[in-house]
Amino acid sequence: MSIIQRGPDEQVQVLTDEGELRPDADAPELSDERLVEMYRTMKLARHFDERAVSLQRQGRMGTYPPMSGQEGAQVASAFALAEQDWIFPSYREHAAIYTRGWSLDQTLLYWMGHEGGNSPPPDTNVFTVTVPIATQIPHATGAAWAAKLRDTSEVMLCYFGDGATSEGDFHEGLNFAGVFDVPAVFFCNNNQWAISVPRERQTAASTLAQKATAYGFDGVQVDGMDPLAVYRVTKAAIEKARDPEEGETRPTMIEAVQYRFGAHTTADDPSVYRDEDEVQRWKEKDPIPRLETYLRGEGVVDDDAVEAIEADVREEVADAIETAEGVQRPAPEELFAHVYAEMPQRLEQQLAYLQRLRDRHGDDALLES
Amino acid sequence: MSIIQRGPDEQVQVLTDEGELRPDADAPELSDERLVEMYRTMKLARHFDERAVSLQRQGRMGTYPPMSGQEGAQVASAFALAEQDWIFPSYREHAAIYTRGWSLDQTLLYWMGHEGGNSPPPDTNVFTVTVPIATQIPHATGAAWAAKLRDTSEVMLCYFGDGATSEGDFHEGLNFAGVFDVPAVFFCNNNQWAISVPRERQTAASTLAQKATAYGFDGVQVDGMDPLAVYRVTKAAIEKARDPEEGETRPTMIEAVQYRFGAHTTADDPSVYRDEDEVQRWKEKDPIPRLETYLRGEGVVDDDAVEAIEADVREEVADAIETAEGVQRPAPEELFAHVYAEMPQRLEQQLAYLQRLRDRHGDDALLES
Amino acid sequence: MSTDTASQRLTLVQAVRDGLYGELERDDDVLVMGEDVAENGGVFRATQGLHEAFGDDRVIDTPLSESGIVGSAIGMAAYGLRPVPEIQFMGFIPPAFDQLTSHAARLRNRSRGRYTCPMVVRAPYGGGIRAPELHSESKEMWFVHEPGLKVVVPSTPHDAKGLLASAIRDPDPVVFLEPKLIYRAFRESVPDERYTVPLGEAAVRREGADVTLITWGAMTRPAIEAAEAVADEVDVEVLDLRTLSPLDFETVRTSFEKTGRALVVQEAPRTGGLGSEIVATLQEESLLYQEAPIEQVAGFDTPFPLYALEDYYLPESDRIEDGIRAVATYEI
Amino acid sequence: MSTDTASQRLTLVQAVRDGLYGELERDDDVLVMGEDVAENGGVFRATQGLHEAFGDDRVIDTPLSESGIVGSAIGMAAYGLRPVPEIQFMGFIPPAFDQLTSHAARLRNRSRGRYTCPMVVRAPYGGGIRAPELHSESKEMWFVHEPGLKVVVPSTPHDAKGLLASAIRDPDPVVFLEPKLIYRAFRESVPDERYTVPLGEAAVRREGADVTLITWGAMTRPAIEAAEAVADEVDVEVLDLRTLSPLDFETVRTSFEKTGRALVVQEAPRTGGLGSEIVATLQEESLLYQEAPIEQVAGFDTPFPLYALEDYYLPESDRIEDGIRAVATYEI
Ligand SMILES: Cc1ncc(C[n+]2csc(CCOP(=O)(O)OP(=O)(O)O)c2C)c(N)n1
Ligand SMILES: Cc1ncc(C[n+]2csc(CCOP(=O)(O)OP(=O)(O)O)c2C)c(N)n1
């Protein structure tokens, strides 16, 4: 039986909480090189997250949603994709979109309030960052459906949170996926909290994975802080979506059980609604030391390698910050660009009015309000 | 184990298709009198339906959604309620709302285009007829939640179709019901079709009842053309909602499997999308002869009783039509009544304008457009 | 309207179907989807025969799920297809409101042009057909007020086909509202071949020197009727906007600057309707030409009633004639 | 503002909280519900401390589900409670758009008064706080255009408390939009005791003889600033509408008939905004008093931008001053 077809309340694990290979688990199908790359990306993500939070604190960036604790689920799931596959992120998948080729400086730019930060670079198969919860789910379904109609081999991986499962768009998006049997994988980053609302308040269902029952396809729960388990489950789901066996349905819902170590966003104070003990308990499952322990145990990395990675990662993040901060405020004309393919007359008039205002008052006056 | 807690794909039946008590089923807990009443109401509903369709054909009424084939599910479920319980109908539950005290002439009036037809009579615990699919589901949840907060013993029964299960509001309404454990019963009249779209196109789930899994409460499938089975299942669900045992959840979703014999509405031509064979197959499960066979077998009704009921029912429907057709077109002022508790000035001005128009041109001219 | 090519006398709904047929034939990326659009051919028969002609992959019955329909169409459009989702009645667009306003309208802007949303959401709209509740709404302003969307309302069979073709070929999302009161009200010669009527251009339906009457959709007919009825007294110029967003203010202004008097006729509730935007713009840009208050004959600020009272709700020609006279005879 | 009763200097968001507190205390049927409103006290702290004071049954965290929130609140309201659901940002009202427009707005009408919907949907609204996408919208017209709904926007702490109390006690559904730009911008003396500020009445924030400036919400402050800045040249009367629906046209008209000149300042996109409705009505009813085109300083017809450009989007005092001068100096 495939790893996906187990009971939806059995959680898939490959590593123990301490980072040993579980006795009942096979070794990962990843080369040492890819494993190190995965590890490096997770380290990068963690460091990026720390720097981003501090940029916000220093007033150098707007509100930012941190991801620490969730790097394993993000990176390992994105690693499971083939070149041609697409991801549909929400606002917290900085590491997943990076893995798929989106540069860190663009992510920073986005949170610095530049539209340009949400224009996925040409060679990345990444949809735009979506802010309204769950609304990207039908998009992923639609794109997957289009890929099926065009008979390509693309699979669409859609990320969303535990809170998102309560929205109508979750339901409608997954239901369409089931009906039209589209090559999509629905990846729920269940980090236990939707801002201050705990998982138990979102739904009376005992698992989120079991919600797939309503749509006639598989749901599977995985330890989302075990990157090797996430990789394996996602890979199986992607392959099934691409190339289902007789009698298999293409879509799968994956519930990756994990924890957000930090605040919901830099505007949030989690101490108001949860206690530090809980955070500490989950930190014991931290995906980064866990993978590191495994890699050290296998002799794939050692102190030197880890140090080199750390230095490298610092440099990459520092460079990205420099690049992002070097980008000028967009020209005010950008307000009017890309509203339509062709600018309607009324927008032209409004743009001209704005130019007159700027000429008359200067940008400083207009911006000081 | 309660009748509700069986596997969601086992269908509850009390009567065989021919109307015999199934060997594995207990006799109904209803007095002969109530059984006859139930039978009479179903006959009334069937006759009402025929007359309503013909009124529409004759141009004496607007579009009308017929219910024939579905009387058993409607009447028996409404019979299972206690005095204080409420129902939340969609647009096809003419028999259910009648059972709860809504007069036939009011139903006719509604389909004759009078707002007054949708003003539930004071002593009926019936919410308004709802046209947009599935949107009444959160209302039922909210009212049930309010009843729970007020610690009353009311239970809310909400009707909707198979098509409704694809809407976001179905999901959000049931999810809230699960989270807040409210005394609501969600009764899905799965009549196999949403206009021309077959049940299989609505969802890849093998039953609709299994969708309850997503909300952490029971789902049960019942033969919706077996009024005694519907009664039993609904009664059990209502009682559980009112007074759950330790460890039971209050809400239940009931999938009543049935068939719409006629058109979706008088504006619809089902021969375009389904074949007569299918209709004939389902007619073998017609709830009315089925209950009649049972009642005759038990000696509860005989030819005379049936004839008397038929005559009685004809009269009641004929009276209702006369009453409804005797109602005058509402006064044009009614357009402006009840938009707000107090009429805003702008509406007063618009009403005055309409009065001037009427004075100037006369109603006939204004209405002939 | 061309006379030397083959043509047929079609109703508006037939012209819509004809337009869909032509675009499905022209471009493999076009597909039609929605509730009851395939085998059933749509509840108004606007998609009749398309499923038979183009098959399961091009003409698709969906679950009853407006947000799912529009949301997945957005995904398809971003992927590169050109979906034409139908919403069964305008009153059932609200469940898809979030997908339309938060996504369809913004995808191009949000991604700085990397992703676009070439999609046409069709919906029958307006009152007058003795329909149940929420089957008669005219809420074009939901979308006219939304930057990034285009809004089109045809008033003739010929335009319906040509505007629909333009909408489908347009690189941006279009809400295409079909006035169902006139779905079958009259026939017009419609060329068999494909053609387009450009978006963003109003039509002058009747030339006149005294009063500019601005309208669109189902109100165009009673407006022209009323103009004819008062022709002895007042010479009315009737403009049919056709595209509500982006709006052809040029044509409106030109006419107004000629007549100095204007009347807007709309079915939607008065407060916050398109009429008020037009009036506000005219007085702002052309006050010096204005010879009388610009009046509106509009729907009331009430829910659209059930059908027993709908004829009191809808502007009809008496009401429009009164409006024309009031505007024409006003003296400062 | 009373001076002889106890009062505190509160910000607008504190006054909202104070208003909620007072109504929860006054009437057992009132309850607050929404995402993060209980233990977390709301993402803007508008419900801070209410959960502690009133408990699980009165201040309720819900699933992330706007249609579920508003839809179940409608059921509660019809049952007889007075729910005050919060939607976290106006940009997330669209998922609940159907419940608001198809149900909350119509329940009284549909049932001929048998069922009513006394409910207040609160949402922070408007731009200017460097927020992410869809956190800055001003789409009051979605609801002003909807018969059956009331729409209220406070611009001061004192009004926020009093208007909210009126809204909660109102027998009809109210959309209560809180301009978050001024949630904490200034403090004002707010009586500790409960009081109401009536719905449907505009406030004259500054008297003046030359130009009527009509605005609401967060734009009230820069409007008054601009009026002061030009005081040497032009004497501006500033009206703060407070209730957008039903609108107090009386006060607007009276002022305009005094000044003959008017300017509307709004944050929402210009096309189809409330400004245009006001302008259309003024020229219709008071053309003879009009001495200049009525201008609007409004948001652009673009999506509200991410924060790097938001200051170019939002009307500010220079822009408003220019508008005042244009209106004041116009000569026919
Ligand atoms: C439709 C909608 N409603 C509300 C919000 C405000 N909001 C932003 S994030 C969030 C919580 C999301 O929780 P979850 O889905 O678990 O994702 P997480 O943030 O935990 O990754 C909320 C309520 C939103 N962005 N969109
Ligand atoms: C939101 C919404 N979308 C579309 C419609 C149009 N419509 C009316 S009935 C119907 C089919 C409903 O099917 P189902 O839920 O199975 O109920 P049934 O009519 O079979 O009783 C549709 C699509 C509607 N009323 N509301």
Ligand SMILES: [Mg+2]
């Ligand atoms: Mg979460």
Ligand SMILES: [Mg+2]
């Ligand atoms: Mg059905």
